[in-house]
Amino acid sequence: MATSVRRAVLTLPAAPLGPENPLPALRPLDQTHSLDQYDERARREFPRDMARQIGYEPLRTVLPVRILDGYGRDREPTGFDAIVIENDRLRATVLPGLGGRVHSLHHKPTGRELLYRNPVFQPADFALNGAWFSGGIEWNIGATGHTTLSCAPLNAALVPAPDGGEMVRLWGWEPLRGLPFQVDLWLPDDSDFLHVGVRIRNPHQGPAPVYWWSNIAVPEDARTRVLAPADEAWHFGYARTLRRVPVPERDGVDVTYPLHAEHASDYFYEVPQAARKWITSLDADGHGLVQTSTDLLRGRKLFLWGAGRGGRRWQRWLTEPDTPGYAEIQAGLARTQLEHVKLDGHAEFSWLESYGPLVADPATVHGADWDAARTEVEGRLESALPRAAVDAAYEAWLPHADTEPGERLATGSGWGALEVMRGAMRGGYQLPGTPFDESMLGEEQAPWVELYTQGTFPKARTPEPPGPTLVAPHWRDMLETAPAEPLTEYHLGVTQWHAGDLAQAVRSWERGLKLASSRWPLLRCLALADREGGNPERAAELYAEAFDDLCRERESDGDGESWTAATTALAREAITALLAADRARDARRIFDRLSDGIRERGRFRLIEVQLLLAEDEKAAARGLFDAGFEVADLREGAQTLNEVWAALTDDPLPEEYDYRMRPGD
Structure with missing residues (x-):
């Protein structure tokens, strides 16, 4: 054939x-x-x-x-x-x-x-x-x-x-x-x-x-x-x-x-x-x-x-x-x-x-x-x-290799189209054979199109978690010259952090926080900056405040997939930071505010074990291991399961929790 x-x-x-x-x-x-x-x-x-x-x-x-x-x-x-x-x-x-x-x-x-x-x-x-x-x-x-x-x-x-x-x-x-x-x-x-x-x-x-x-x-x-x-x-x-x-x-x-x-x-x-x-x-x-x-x-x-x-x-x-x-x-x-x-x-x-x-x-x-x-x-x-x-x-x-494609069989994301649009307007990015058409641009790219064409980053029309941040130097330059709205300062801080200008990133987030109605994205960034900077106490405080603000905003906006994802991700970071600062009671408060669906996930079963250990409830922690759970997003090479098990007992790590791959583990 x-x-x-x-x-x-x-x-x-x-x-x-x-x-x-x-x-x-x-x-x-x-x-x-x-x-x-x-x-x-x-x-x-x-x-x-x-x-x-x-x-x-x-x-x-x-x-x-x-x-x-x-x-x-x-x-x-x-x-x-x-x-x-x-x-x-x-x-x-x-x-x-x-x-x-x-x-x-x-x-x-x-x-x-x-x-x-x-x-x-x-x-x-x-x-x-x-x-x-x-x-x-x-x-x-x-x-x-x-x-x-x-x-x-x-x-x-x-x-x-x-x-x-x-x-x-x-x-x-x-x-x-x-x-x-x-x-x-x-x-x-x-x-x-x-x-x-x-x-x-x-x-x-x-x-x-x-x-x-x-x-x-x-x-x-x-x-x-x-x-x-x-x-x-x-x-x-x-x-x-x-x-x-x-x-x-x-x-x-x-x-x-x-x-x-x-x-x-x-x-x-x-x-x-x-x-x-x-x-x-x-x-x-x-x-x-x-x-x-x-x-x-x-x-x-x-x-x-x-x-x-x-x-x-x-x-x-x-x-x-x-x-x-x-x-x-x-x-x-x-x-x-x-x-x-x-x-x-x-x-x-x-x-x-x-x-x-x-x-x-x-x-x-x-x-x-x-x-x-x-x-x-x-x-x-x-x-x-x-x-x-x-x-x-x-x-x-x-x-x-330069031949222009014929019949389209599948369509990728719009991010390449956004970059090529920006480059083409400046006379560059000649890419024969790999077209990134403006027709590929979608809802996620829309704020960045407005930033490039109008010089302003649009305000969110409805309460929702912020969209992705572009961090290339040309986008950072545009954010720096755009009107200093809270959402603009949030994105600007992310680009500065990525570039290694950590102090300036913190200043941008702090400026945005003064006028923000949606505070939790900025608070979370500041909390992470404090944790990375060796200030676990202040990081814990900011994480707790960020989670409270997210819950407030979520209640006013109803529920949805993006809000569930934000709640899950922020709770995970906040509980970890609070436990690192020996604030088990505050960590428990966040855990208890989560829905049953989130708490039943394997990742949060493991977090609950860590909470119980911090509360000196070893029997209850061991009970969760014995009942069984799977951490779906266990990271390649992660030592978390065996480290938590070792803090709980001297018994051999059960086979179903054994992901160790290093000699001597």
């Missing part, structure tokens, strides 16, 4: 994403994916370019993005818009509404699914902004960690492919760095390989930090082996240290078999500059998936959960019982995911990736001779898809 592209609906048991958290994310969620700043011995061993890129433009916050933490664990059948690209050899299923994730890559002649295909959609707290889900191929752009676009919609359209057929273009605006990007997927007739052309452009005058890792989930069992063209790797784990280690064995364990390791770890392969860039995961019979690319995409990585109880628990948490495990093989612009790469103004990065099946001799692949195993894989890959063919496919794709 000739290659075809069609729309479809993929139905999965799914937990709803829920509303966005309306509180601006003034702090990053955690430091799980950052290097221990005191690990000086390791830093002295880093290659010069790697050391420079690890220190280049680390992320301060995830602003302007909002946190997604409103999901739960109850799943029901849900339809997701999908795009199916198919020839007589492969069938690729793409989810444009979920970051363009390739959900499935099915090889027809063998009937094999080449990816780990998650049978459910279950958000979990792994992305930079919270909600993330496992499985398939994820396009990670932005900053160290899973992209904020994991659960966000991208634009999608048909574009002529280099071979005369059709390809699917996905494109969007990366909000953390303000960069447009595109992912072009096409499947030549009779080909076993899906080609993916990627381009990231910097439309600004100055340089920008760039991060990209293509994250491929692959099935895993005891005989799964991951191979790449390297004899060394950089090992990174949840202890946040980075060490050069040999491949395939580390401390007597062959870690190219993901289940041989005990603890979750990253292995960033040290691929020689001249070597062909590839990585593969093969089963006991030598069958599996291979990913290869042009040379710009230099990095290759294995992430493994390990065989320990915590890693196995996380795998079950991300899917459903009795589902096979998975590992991740990845490809990126740098050696490691701790690095950001400099992209000059008005410049671009582009490359081509290819994904398809690989069959190699199992005796050699699983033999003791690592060099022979790699040579076997590289030879099979060269026969299936020569390196020269990948380079030729890239050169054939480049002239099509």
